Amino acid sequence: MKRRTEFPLSVRYSPTVKVEAPPRIVREGEDLLLTCAVTGNPLPPQVSWSRLNSSLPDRAEAQGNTLTIRRLNSADNGTYVCEVHTEMGSSTDQYTLVVYDVSTSAPSTLAVPDQSAVVEPRTSTSYTIVGGVLAVLVFVVICVLIVTVWFSMRQKGSYLTHEASRLDEHGEVCEAFINGNDSHDQKKEYFI
Numbered sequence: 001m002k003r004r005t006e007f008p009l010s011v012r013y014s015p016t017v018k019v020e021a022p023p024r025i026v027r028e029g030e031d032l033l034l035t036c037a038v039t040g041n042p043l044p045p046q047v048s049w050s051r052l053n054s055s056l057p058d059r060a061e062a063q064g065n066t067l068t069i070r071r072l073n074s075a076d077n078g079t080y081v082c083e084v085h086t087e088m089g090s091s092t093d094q095y096t097l098v099v100y101d102v103s104t105s106a107p108s109t110l111a112v113p114d115q116s117a118v119v120e121p122r123t124s125t126s127y128t129i130v131g132g133v134l135a136v137l138v139f140v141v142i143c144v145l146i147v148t149v150w151f152s153m154r155q156k157g158s159y160l161t162h163e164a165s166r167l168d169e170h171g172e173v174c175e176a177f178i179n180g181n182d183s184h185d186q187k188k189e190y191f192i
Contacts, residue, residue: 014089015040036082
C-alpha cells in the first residue's frame with residue numbers, strides 16, 4: 001500500500017495596493033469613500049492613510065481599508081495616499097482629489113444644472129504637469145541657444161572690427177598685399 005502525504009504550500013509575495021473611489025461624480029457637501037484594495041501574502045496587518053504635504057482633514061475618518069471624508073469642500077483638495085507594509089515589502093497608491101466650482105473652472109462634461117461644485121478624481125500621474133515641465137525645458141534650451149548664438153556673433157563681430165582697425169593702421173601692408181608687392185617675407189591674410 002502506497003502512502004501519500006500532503007503538505008500545504010503558501011507562496012509569500014509582497015503586497016500591492018490600489019485606491020478605489022466611487023465611479024460617480026460626488027457633489028460638494030457629500031461624503032467621499034475611498035477604499036484601499038490590498039493583495040499580498042501575508043496580508044498587511046494595517047493600512048495607513050495620509051495626505052501629501054498636509055494632514056488628513058478633521059472630517060476624515062480612516063477605518064481599516066477605507067477612508068471617509070465627510071462634507072467635502074475645497075479645503076479637502078490634495079493627494080491621498082494608501083500605504084501598507086509587510087515583511088515581504090511595502091506598497092503605496094495615490095488618489096488626487098480636486099473640488100471644482102462648476103461656474104468658473106469645471107470641465108463642461110461635469111456641468112450639471114443647479115450644482116454649485118463637484119469633485120473630480122485625477123490619477124496620480126498628471127499629464128498636464130509633465131507637459132508643463134517639458135514646455136519649460138524646451139523654452140530654456142531655446143533661450144540658451146539664442147544667447148549662445150548672440151554672444152558668438154558679437155564676439156566674431158568684434159574680431160572683425162579689430163582686424164579692420166589694424167588694416168587702417170598698416171595701410172601700406174594692405175596696399176602691398178593687394179598689389180602683390182609684399183615687401184615682407186611673410187604673407188598676412190585678413191578675413192572679413
